[in-house]
Amino acid sequence: MTVIEVNGLVKRYGGLPVVNEVSFSVAEGEIFGILGPNGAGKTTTVECVEGLRRPDGGSTRVLGRDPVKDRKELSHLVGVQLQQSLLPENIKVGEALDLFASFYRTPKDWRALLEEWGLAEKRQAKFGSLSGGQKQRLFIALALVGDPKVAFLDELTTGLDPAARRATWELIKRVRAAGVTVVLVSHFMDEVEELCDRVAVFDRGRIVALDSPANLISNVDADQHLRFRPLAPFDDALLTRLPGVASVSRSGEQVIVAGRGDFAVAVTSALARDQVPVAELRIEQHTLDDAFVALTGRAFDAKEDA
Ligand SMILES: Nc1ncnc2c1ncn2[C@@H]1O[C@H](COP(=O)(O)OP(=O)(O)OP(=O)(O)O)[C@@H](O)[C@H]1O
Known part of the structure; x- marks a missing residue:
């Protein structure tokens, strides 16, 4: 079953397209990667799919619904990882999960999520006192508390140390095994290689390749x-x-x-x-880095204006 269908998506700012005729679909149970350098249009695309931005062109369906018109209904079916700045420093971890659970019709047991994400001892801790890694795990738990069918995770492991990143990857595999379709926005090649079934490689507002990480790598035509x-x-x-x-x-x-x-x-x-x-x-x-160079003629971390 197709969970997300994006056709010819266009988003312009000041007349210039930052997302330009982007099309892709995501099947149920996939971990679908959105990879690309800063400013490539990843977040804009995902926010259009989430219904947070209004596209200037194209059509988008999520679970058969229109993300803008049916946003309210979709909000019960879709989990979105928040930007860090949106939680007050003083809110306690348990309070935040309880609050978010109250937004949904059929929330998960957030105490079990606390256990699962290694935050059980932090239940009474204030958000502002958490380490970067704990905050990140809390944001993922908050994205999952509504028991969504689709979860959008953006910069999943930013700020985590290598062991915590691996642990997070294992948890994401479990999320998928539980039947949640995952859209993963990432800068990290290793993360995408490890987790994603397919990945859309974004560059300058367009998808320049869409395939499994293994196929993208094996198609690299270089020494x-x-x-x-x-x-x-x-x-x-x-x-x-x-x-x-x-x-x-x-x-x-x-x-x-x-x-x-x-x-x-x-x-x-x-x-x-x-x-x-x-x-x-x-x-x-070869690595996904090599694939990116082969596709775009530039190194992955090169500045857009370089
Ligand atoms: N509200 C806005 N108004 C004007 N320009 C915007 C706006 N939002 C994004 N842009 C521009 O659109 C382009 C794509 O931005 P976007 O955040 O989608 O890229 P990204 O691939 O997610 O990058 P990053 O990895 O840095 O988050 C950038 O050039 C950005 O400056």
Whole structure:
């Protein structure tokens, strides 16, 4: 079943489109990623889908309803992660969850959510006293307290340390396993690779690719790199003439071979044949970063105006 259907979405500010003919659909039970650099139009798109902004063009349906016209009805079916600034510093964690639960017709037991999100001991703590990670987890718990069918999570793990990020990822997988469709807005490639079934890559207001992270990576048409430390001398010409090898370079004790296709097998076989033992052999796989560069011609973290 299609949960979200966006067709030709346009949003302009001052006459200029910041979201330009964006189309995608999200199936029930998916974790759908929205990835892109600052200013690419991710938040604007998601806020149009949430009914928080009025689009200038296109059509959007969420659970078969219009996000702007049917906003009230949808608010019971959709969970939205709040921006940090929207909770008063003095509200207690338990009070915030109780308050948010009161907005919904069929809320979840928020005490169970506190347990699940590792906030049980913080029930009486004031929001302002929480660490960055605890605040972040509270915002996710608040997005889930209405027992939504779809949850929009924006910058899920910003401010969390590596262990807390991994723990959060596991919880998001459980949220999905419980039947919630998740739309995840993220800057983080590793997060998207780990969690998302499919990802829409945004750049300058448009979707430049939409596929599974694995397919986006395997479609990268660029050299891969094989690195190793040779334990006996050899002539680079041994490798440069092999099929698929583009270049051979050295950095200190390391040899770096750039190539495509099955070049790595050819390289290791040639070294073995010439009795050149090697150490620290590794192939550097392409990443989503490489996919982004291949799609846009720019590094992911490059400034929009660079
Ligand atoms: N209310 C507004 N008025 C004018 N311009 C806006 C408004 N909201 C967003 N923009 C502009 O629209 C563009 C897209 O912004 P948006 O917040 O959707 O990007 P984003 O991809 O979510 O970026 P980030 O990752 O930084 O949140 C930016 O150039 C931004 O300055």
